[in-house]
Amino acid sequence: MRAYSDNDYPSGHKPNWKVIAGLWPYLAEYRGRVLLSLAFLVVAKLATVATPVALKYIVDYLDQGREGELLLWIPVVLVIAYGGLRFGSTLFSELRDAVFARVAERAMRRVSLRVFRHLHNRELAFHLDRKTGGLARDIERGTTGISFLLRFTLFNIIPTLLEILMVAGILLVAFNASYVFAIVLAVVVYVVFSIVVTEWRTRFVREANAQDNQANSRAIDSLLNYETVKYFNNEAFEAEVYDENLADWEHARLKNRLSLAALNSGQALIIGVAMIVIMVMAVREVASGAITLGDFTMVNAYLLQLFIPLNALGFVYREIRQSLVNVERLFGLLQEKPAIEDAANAPALVVNKGEVKFQQVHFAYRADRPILKNVDFTIPAGHTLAVVGASGAGKSTLARLLFRFFDVDQGSITIDGQDIREVSQDSLRAVIGTVPQDTVLFNDTVYRNLAYGRPEATEAEVHRAAEQAHLDNFIRSLPEGYNTRVGERGLKLSGGEKQRVAIARVLLKNPPLLILDEATSSLDSLSEQAILEALNEVSRQRTTLVIAHRLSTVRAADTILVMDHGQIVERGNHSELLAKNGYYARLWLQQQHTNSVREN
Incomplete structure (x- = not known):
């Protein structure tokens, strides 16, 4: 229209x-x-x-x-x-x-x-x-x-x-x-x-x-x-x-x-x-x-x-x-009816453990251009699964499907055995926290943007989330502290600062499931390491799906999936994948070489 x-x-x-x-x-x-x-x-x-x-x-x-x-x-x-x-x-x-x-x-x-x-x-x-x-x-x-x-x-x-x-x-x-x-x-x-x-x-x-x-x-x-x-x-x-x-x-x-x-x-x-x-x-x-x-x-x-x-x-x-x-x-x-609607009398999602399963999932944004082909994997409760691969491999699509921005064409996605299409969208999204690659903030104060993760949170809880996201020193340096306005779409903050706000929001929301979509892509090496430590600490007790381009950020993941053209071509942990000397190993060597050239 x-x-x-x-x-x-x-x-x-x-x-x-x-x-x-x-x-x-x-x-x-x-x-x-x-x-x-x-x-x-x-x-x-x-x-x-x-x-x-x-x-x-x-x-x-x-x-x-x-x-x-x-x-x-x-x-x-x-x-x-x-x-x-x-x-x-x-x-x-x-x-x-x-x-x-x-x-x-x-x-x-x-x-x-x-x-x-x-x-x-x-x-x-x-x-x-x-x-x-x-x-x-x-x-x-x-x-x-x-x-x-x-x-x-x-x-x-x-x-x-x-x-x-x-x-x-x-x-x-x-x-x-x-x-x-x-x-x-x-x-x-x-x-x-x-x-x-x-x-x-x-x-x-x-x-x-x-x-x-x-x-x-x-x-x-x-x-x-x-x-x-x-x-x-x-x-x-x-x-x-x-x-x-x-x-x-x-x-x-x-x-x-x-x-x-x-x-x-x-x-x-x-x-x-x-x-x-x-x-x-x-x-x-x-x-x-x-x-x-x-x-x-x-x-x-x-x-x-x-x-x-x-x-x-x-x-x-x-x-x-x-x-x-x-x-x-x-x-x-x-x-005009929404393309994604709750089923009639859809019950609320009940998360006991937090196990996530993608079962033979096929998906395409357009019928003539399939994105995911027979994707099948499980994220055990409390585990961290990382998905890596070249741009356009379908990594971020997995996160969109789990959050039910789109419905799968074939197959199913379940959380603790419950098909996400059969539960209410509100209850599904309430248990998932997301740190997107491109964080967009409201034209409001730093405090209100942080508190957006849980509007009813206390001031102490908001400050604690900022500390965990390593934002507290930055906020103290601002002229008006937490009351500093971030500008339209957060343009007054750098990319790294906006991502820290996004991470703090998720920490404040405290969900059982996490999606980290290139969550540290805008951070320098020192900041990235500090944030990764905080995220690793938080994700230890949560089921976490990590979408990453830089392989150095997913070395500690329990399982790593390597995707290429919408299919899983390799899976295992960091050591296992290097030992296979396949796609992942080539990506690893390529990124290590690129980093060495930059340092020299």
Whole structure:
């Protein structure tokens, strides 16, 4: 699902108006508030519609008073009533908004939380294929669209229709059908014109937004790559490219402005012609004595009241149409089922010993590119098993399958005899601690990143985990200690420091099973040795799967598996594998030679 920019949708895509029906559950939660806000809406519209009637009587009384005795208190009362109706219209409209605010905001909150949970339940493949920025835009536009649809459908479209019906009824009773016909005809022509022209100019809006996104994306990309621009002395080139994008945006915006002027001018022309026709009808009847001057004033007031909300119809229609597409996209996202789901009534995983078995496992990310072929091994409880091999051999895939980011295509993975596909994912991941190769931290303090391994841990426990990961000296050297912020994605820390944070998190989590995926790849030799000692101490009492490229880090493992092209080609401990003088021995000699060259 691609993330589109504002109004940047396929031209053939039509909004699904049935989406509005999907909003009912969010209204039903506060049914009382919705009904009360609708009641306020009706009262506000009654006051609005009654205002010209009060104005009519004021004008009629003053007009009649020229020929006879004028009692001052009568027009004063009428003026007070007129002002009261205008105030009442505004007051009840505000009360309507105040009462409904909880409904709209709660709907956005409910949907946002639902989407957030849904996305965390999606499989890893979904997030690997998805652009995070586009996903965030889908969520933002969708939740905003829900609020817009709720507010504008209830408080713009419905009130306008209600007011037209009320005014038509009053004019039909007070005057004759010709006024109603003229007003209805004008409204129909106005609405049809607005919809047709808005559809026509949508392409210009889409083009302007697309060019705006292009220019901004180029600017952000250039600024993010600031150092690269400087390295190649390409400031002038970047400015030239950016200006070209801005020129395209300027041209698109000009067409957008001109099309908007055409829309506004056409709407104004329809309103003007309608008012001329209706006012000419009223003037003739005033001249003939069929209606009073107050009636003439009332008709004029009704025309102004009707056409003011219609002025924004083009904008409202376009935004409602846009919101429908955004909400439809969001609901579509929610309807997509995760590829990895718990079995029905899946029990929690129970770890007694911690024995892990991969039994004849086959797996492929794509059907035409198998990754694992008949992989079969056991990690006895409390043992450390290391997997080594060249890049692309399938080592890290083993860790992803054990954590159930993906399901095996054939075979099974069991923990203490329990197939991990038949237990709940939550209980499975609760017993596994992982130190990944690429550690990404939250843009928060060092302390909060450490405590993420077990948020309810005490401060003493967090500090102890930092000491075990050999982080305490580094943290003390920071200006704000544990309260130092690490920056977005932890960019203020070095790779080695981030990996130590990851190790401390796992120590804090204290799980029975460990996965160490290149856990020391970003450390120097001295730091690596210190961390390895801590990890070896921790892993002695835990079942541990170690994914490694550097063979020096797995010498102490109970068992070492050598993988090549998705298959296990050798297995044994370090000494046994060297004695075989096979694949492992060649890798060992190659790495030892490389290290000797670096030292010399």
